[in-house]
Amino acid sequence: EAPPGMNLSPKNSVQFRSETSREDGIKLIITGRLDSMTTGSVWRQAMQVLAHAKAATVIVDACGIDYCDGAGIALLIHLRHQQSAGGGHLEIHGLHAEFQELLHDITNGDSLSTTLPVELDQSFAEQIGAAVVELLQDIRTVISFVGELFVAMAHAARYPRRVRWRDTLKIAEALGVDALPIILLIGFLMGLIMAFQAAIPLGQFGAQIFVANLIGLAILRELGPLMTAIVLAGRSGSAFAAEIGTMKVREEIDALKTMGLEPVRFLVVPRVIAALVMTPLLTVFADLVGLMGGSVVLLSLGFPLITFFHQLQSAVTYGSPVGGIVKSFFFGILVAAIGCLRGLQTKNGASAVGESTTRAVVSAIVLIVITDGIFSVIYYYLWV
Numbered sequence: 001e002a003p004p005g006m007n008l009s010p011k012n013s014v015q016f017r018s019e020t021s022r023e024d025g026i027k028l029i030i031t032g033r034l035d036s037m038t039t040g041s042v043w044r045q046a047m048q049v050l051a052h053a054k055a056a057t058v059i060v061d062a063c064g065i066d067y068c069d070g071a072g073i074a075l076l077i078h079l080r081h082q083q084s085a086g087g088g089h090l091e092i093h094g095l096h097a098e099f100q101e102l103l104h105d106i107t108n109g110d111s112l113s114t115t116l117p118v119e120l121d122q123s124f125a126e127q128i129g130a131a132v133v134e135l136l137q138d139i140r141t142v143i144s145f146v147g148e149l150f151v152a153m154a155h156a157a158r159y160p161r162r163v164r165w166r167d168t169l170k171i172a173e174a175l176g177v178d179a180l181p182i183i184l185l186i187g188f189l190m191g192l193i194m195a196f197q198a199a200i201p202l203g204q205f206g207a208q209i210f211v212a213n214l215i216g217l218a219i220l221r222e223l224g225p226l227m228t229a230i231v232l233a234g235r236s237g238s239a240f241a242a243e244i245g246t247m248k249v250r251e252e253i254d255a256l257k258t259m260g261l262e263p264v265r266f267l268v269v270p271r272v273i274a275a276l277v278m279t280p281l282l283t284v285f286a287d288l289v290g291l292m293g294g295s296v297v298l299l300s301l302g303f304p305l306i307t308f309f310h311q312l313q314s315a316v317t318y319g320s321p322v323g324g325i326v327k328s329f330f331f332g333i334l335v336a337a338i339g340c341l342r343g344l345q346t347k348n349g350a351s352a353v354g355e356s357t358t359r360a361v362v363s364a365i366v367l368i369v370i371t372d373g374i375f376s377v378i379y380y381y382l383w384v
Contacts, residue, residue, distance in 0.1 A: 014038040015064075018049045025057040026050075028079075031064030034072030043075050050079070056088045063094030069258065070251075073103050102254055145264075145341050149272065152265045156273070168270040175236045175271075176278030180285060182235070183228055187286035190223050191215055191293025199301060208301055212308045213315035215294030220320040221379070224287040226372055229331035232279060233364035237339035240271055241360035244343025245353040253344065268340040272333060279332030280325050287321060319383065327375050331368055338364040 014032035028046055032038070050058065060076065062068075076092060083090040095103065122130070156163045198211045244267060247253050253263050291312070298308045342360035346352050 014042060016042045016045050018046075018053075025059065026053045026055040027059045027061060029061040029064070031066075033067045034065050034075070035067060035069045036071040039071040039075050043078070046075070046079060047082075050082060054086075058083055058088065058090045060090065060092045061094060062092055062096075062099075065095065065099065068095075068099040068102075070106075070254075073099070073106055076103060077107060098257060098260060101257055105254055105257070141345070142341065145337070145344075148264050149268060149337055152262070152269050153272065155265065156269050163273070164266070164270050168273050171271055172274035172278050174239075175232065175274050176282060179232065179235055179278075179282060183231060183282050183286050184289050186227055186231060187219075187224065187289040188293040190227060191219055191290035192297060193293075194218060194223070195294040195297035199297060208298075209303060209307065209311055211298060211301075212294065212311035215291065216312045216316040217320060219290035219294070220287050220316060220324050222324070222372075222376075224290055225283045225324045225328040225331060226368070228279065228283045228286045228328060229335060229368045230365060232275070232282070232332070232335045233339075233368065234361055236275070237335045237360050237364045238357045240336060240339030241343040241346075241357045242353055244340055245346035245356040248344065248346040249348060249352060263344060264340075268337070268344075271340055272336045275332035275336035276329060277332075279335070280328045283325055283328040284321075287324065323375070323379055327372065330371055330375075334367050334371065335364050338367060 014030070014034055017029050019027050019029070026049065028049065030042060034042065058079070060079065062076075065072070076095075080090045080092075092103075195211050195215055198214045199208050202208050202210055202214075244253070244263075247267075256263055256266060295305060295308045299305060339360045342356045342363065345359075346356040
């Protein structure tokens with residue numbers, strides 16, 4: 001027979017007992033495996049103890065919990081809500097780090113909300129303040145994610161065999177090969193449109209031949225990498241956010257954490273590697289077809305093709321295409337990283353994945369433009 005205050009669950013893999021910790025307080029001690037098969041008995045015993053004791057403070061000693069799945073986490077959350085509803089307080093001590101992270105993720109989710117949020121009327125100043133606070137929190141999250149991604153990439157460089165290369169190749173095919181037709185189309189049209197627009201004012205001075213100079217510098221330095229990055233942000237960055245966001249809604253991310261797999265190393269690193277390799281290659285194709293579009297315009301204006309290439313060689317140095325390709329490396333990292341980050345930030349709800357996808361595209365384009373501005377200033381002082 002168990003001693004007073006001791007209750008053993010019918011399952012041998014879990015044990016539950018309670019004891020008085022201090023005045024108006026009670027301590028619940030759980031040891032063993034807290035899963036869907038054993039949580040039911042512990043749940044009933046814990047509720048009986050709380051109903052009988054009516055303690056103001058409850059401490060859950062979770063040091064002995066070897067395994068805890070969603071059912072066990074639901075028990076801890078229910079005990080916390082039960083104490084809060086009665087005006088009491090509950091503390092959880094000794095819960096392992098992976099289970100604590102799962103508890104934190106589920107507690108912050110919308111799926112546990114039982115009441116609708118009350119929207120209060122806010123003044124204009126309060127709305128601005130809330131927006132600023134949200135922006136600062138988002139910046140902090142981005143900085144933290146960048147550090148975590150840097151550590152994961154360093155680990156991948158040190159242990160390349162641990163990278164999921166098969167998935168990386170599939171992602172690279174979807175990001176690069178499948179995106180090549182739209183990149184070629186947009187690159188060709190950009191060169192064609194810019195050449196036609198530049199031919200009108202330059203023709204007034206009899207300098208239409210300098211359209212080749214303009215097309216070469218604009219496409220290779222700026223429009224090639226920029227348009228490629230924007231297309232990838234709308235196409236691949238949104239896809240990354242939707243894929244990981246769907247996994248987050250289905251609680252597959254929580255399952256990875258429970259199994260001891262880091263989402264950044266398991267999901268983000270392959271996508272970043274694929275974008276890091278494929279974005280510069282797509283930029284090269286965009287540059288080539290952009291120059292082809294400009295050459296078509298000059299041919300229609302009566303200039304031979306050899307004249308276009310001679311003029312292009314005299315205006316463009318090796319620094320122009322190299323500078324554009326260097327920018328494309330950073331653009332590729334931004335597109336993949338921001339898409340994955342917004343996917344990991346997905347909340348629960350019917351519209352959560354759509355919101356994450358929209359945020360991924362908007363954030364990626366804004367950061368791409370900011371990064372491009374920084375590179376423009378750097379290149380100006382390098383080339384002046």
